[in-house]
Amino acid sequence: MTHLRWVAALAAVVVALVVQVSLFPHIAWHGIVPNLCLLVVVAAALTVEAPFALVLGFAAGLTLDLAPPADHVAGRWALALTIAAFLAARVRQDQKPSALAVVGTVAAASFVATSLFALSGVLLQDPTMSVAGLLEVVLVAVVWDVLLTPFVLPPLMKLFARLSPQWATS
Amino acid sequence: MRGFSGQDGRERRWTGLDRLESRNRPPRSLLVALVLASITLITLDVSGGGSSPLEPARRVVGEAFGPAESAVAAAVRPFTAVPAWFRSKDDLADELRDLEASNAELRGQVELAGFDRNRLEQYDGLTTAAEDLGSALVPARVVALGSRQSQSFTVTIDAGSEAGVGPDMTVVNNDGLVGRVLRVTRSTATVLLVIDPDSTVGGRVGSSMEIGFVTGSGSLRQEAGLDLRLVDDASVPSRDDTVVTWGSATGPYAPGVPIGTITEVYSSLREATQRAVVKPFVDFSALDVVGVMVPSGAESDRAVIEADGSLR
Secondary structure (H helix, E strand, C coil): CHHHHHHHHHHHHHHHHHHHHHCHHHHCECCECCCHHHHHHHHHHHHCCHHHHHHHHHHHHHHHHHCCCCCCCCCHHHHHHHHHHHHHHHHCCCCCCCHHHHHHHHHHHHHHHHHHHHHHHHHHCCCCCCHHHHHHHHHHHHHHHHHHHHHHHHHHHHHHHHHCHHHCCC | CCCCCCCCHHHHHHHHHHHHHHHCCCCHHHHHHHHHHHHHHHHHHHHHHHHCCCHHHHHHHHHHHHHHHHHHHHHHHHHHCHHHHCCCHHHHHHHHHHHHHHHHHHHHHHHHHHHHHHHHHHHHHHHCCCCCCCEEEEEEEEEEECCHHHCCCEEEECCCHHHCCCCCCEEECCCCEEEEEEEECCCCEEEEECCCCCCEEEEEECCCCCEEEEECCCCCCCCCCEEEEECCCCCCCCCCCEEEECCCCCCCCCCCCEEEEEEEEEEECCCCEEEEEEEECCCHHHCCEEEEEEECCCCCCCCCECCCCCEC
16 A cells, blocks of 8 residues: 555656646746645645655655756755655644645645745855845745645545545545 | 544544644654755755766656656647637737837847847957858757746756757757757756856847856846846947857857847946846747757757758
């Protein structure tokens, strides 16, 4: 069952990444697109046990760092998504999370991940960007992620819950 | 499958609490391990610089994702044309008028630019003697764009090493300079756009032949433009002047490719330099068909546009 879950999770990350770089730029707002990989990681963190979500966050971040259009220092998204997964896994309760809790978690995770990525860029002086530009990117990214939550999170959470019965949250 | 079914409510509640506790305690050791792994990767990549140990990994991931991105982009392309069907005759008439106006303006520019280009060619002809500037173009389409969250302005194109594309080649479209190739896989290549804050292009002001450096501003808006700093502090660039690449036959950017027009000039007293804003000719928010400049006669898996305009 664990293997199947890993396959499903990694397939979800691959699909999310390809859609994120090839489809969403057509409807992007000033080049800012929804971070679908982050949504997959949050869905895992809200449904299955924390170690799985943490490792998935690291793997998804590493894929974002290495897949073609990316040219920033590798490891920055891996760091950001690992910490986002850790925070999202802490939020989860025993009951199935309410819609509001899911949206709140996505917004918080999106804010934390994008800000961490931006901050690591400032520290490494990878690209030199103005603070106003960074704030705009972070806020618009949060809005995008929250907008896509109703369409992406429920099916993914159902999938993860079905593939991990011992953690199923009826 | 369900290990906890069949127990009474009270029991379930207790096990529920148990699970709650175990679940709300994500393993700190794993978090620390993964964070340290990320930091190790960052350190490796930063200290590696150009020959970073992660380049092979990037290449492998690129080989895997390149075809998928090309396929999705090809599937999406028919739908991106849909908004164009719902346009009224008035819209089209408006657009025609705008295009006629800009066409006339551009024709004026081109006539002047031709003069400048001729001078540049003469100059190049004098200095580089028999250097062959003729190069062929490999046509390609943009299949993926990096997001603003990732803070780098890079795109993936669907031509790779099999099409004769290699690192540091110049990428243009029919408006002007797009960027340069960073790395290639078999079927795709990653292109650094000139608007990336890390991108610096050697530029030459068309009318005065002064040289300078054009840096990206990190914005997709065309008005935000590029930054031009001239090497000679004394010369003042003039508005509406065309900037072309200074380039060399061996460096990343081929010479004489139009970059943009100067829209504003600032002089900084403190630094005693001239800074000009260059509006690029290329609309980077609507990139589609681009050409990669390859040496004339290069092997390719597709039709190549030769320097004299013929298809091969």
